[in-house]
Amino acid sequence: MKTEDLSVFVKVAEVGSITTAAIKLDISSSAASMAVKRLEEQLGVALFVRSTRKIRLSPEGEQYLPMAKQALDTLQQGLALVTEQKQSLHGELRMAMSSEMGRNLMRELLNKVQRENPELSLRLHVSDSRVDFYRDGVDVALRAMTKEAVKESQMYGFKVCNIPHVICASPNYLERNGEPTTLTDLAQHNALLYKLYDQTHNTWELINEGERVKVKVNSNRAVNDGDIVRRWCVDGEGIAKKSCIDVAGDLLSGKLQRILTGYHVPLTEMWLMLLSRHLITPAVRLIRDELKQVIESKRQRLINTYILTEREWPVSNEI
Template sequence: MPWIDELMATHPGLNLRVQITDTNVDFYRDSVDMALRYGAPSDTNLYGFKICDVPRLLCASPDYLSRHGRPIHPDDLENHNGLFYQLQDIPFDLWTFKRGDEEYRVKMTGDRASNDGDLVRRWCVAGRGLAIKSCLDMSDDLLAGRVTTIMPDYAPPVSELWLICPTRQSITPAMRLLRDDLRAKVGELMNAMIAGGFFPPDRLSGGKKDA
């Protein structure tokens, strides 16, 4: 929201009505012009712009690690508490990691799950357990030292951030303005996290796929 506030201050002709939800809205039912989503659009009828690749990171607070130890291999996770995002009451508790050509799948246990991704972030910062989160969601906490990354050699799957809309006619100058501003600001943030050692540059493909 601070990024959008800055954009609106620079371009006072813009108006904003926002819905914040961790589920996919129906563009027509909910009268939404555009949406910012993780993951490439699966509906071929939608149009949009890829903003960036988004590394996902295994994170915990320093306090949690001081009390429970730092896992160094996926097999160590069975001794730790998972914090889960859930969709339609199904928690995402099967965690996948890759190291080179090897893939590891871990069925986690944990005492907290929520359909609100930001609540999972706050639990992680508060030292309640481990969470796999988008680096964008955790960027402020990572750069401030409130959380740290774990098992950097074992990478969860990379996601994508997309700005999408229901029709080609919805690709307005305002949407292109927001797209360009988001790409610039996300790029600065990604560079700061790479410089901080939170993930290597090769976790980003750098592709910008427009549809």
């Protein structure tokens, strides 16, 4: 049943003429007549009693008219509500994310969202430690995790994208120390490491021609902040294994250079996590959509400049 047909029916009942109703609705008389006919066929009753001179509601039409008006009013209210929420979000959103995401990608993205929605209040929890939704008072968290981990968490999640990683270094570092081309070479270089909960990630899992290998790297520094690892790498202090999302700008500008391209890092995934689907708000959906758009732009630029391939950064089919 078309909303337009209901509107024509109500207008014809109001003015008592198909021709007049058509003029007021800015449609042709034949289109108005067909709309009434379609509605009558769907309902299986005659809504009007017609004569050569006039048209009036049938008993069934009189019974149906108030319900048609109510249905149109409800649809209009729903449209107004959705439009208002889309145009200007409001309320408070409490969101958790890693330090690197917070300082870079999300800082810029949330600036844009809040400029367009000034009544939306943001409360951010930025830390590389795993957030506790209850203790930290968080509504939604941006996390790198697998689909299996999402299921085990017993929470609700939106998958945002796949996350490829690359091994990279600055041109300055490579000029001073040479570029490693094998894992044996890599062992002779200084790796910049990420640590969390006193666990230093000094074993890198890589894939070469379909075979997974683990290599222990040497390092003179580690930190519990992913953004500092990136900055150290740009400064020329060593080699790092970094998310393409985090270092896309550095790779595109030439501040960092991808190395050991024959070795690939297993994909991870980015998810927006909530305690319940009932906590999904227009603000959460907007941030998810904005994230997808911004990250897809980074993906396309890396692929178009041959830094990465489609196979290395596959599109996420999650909705």
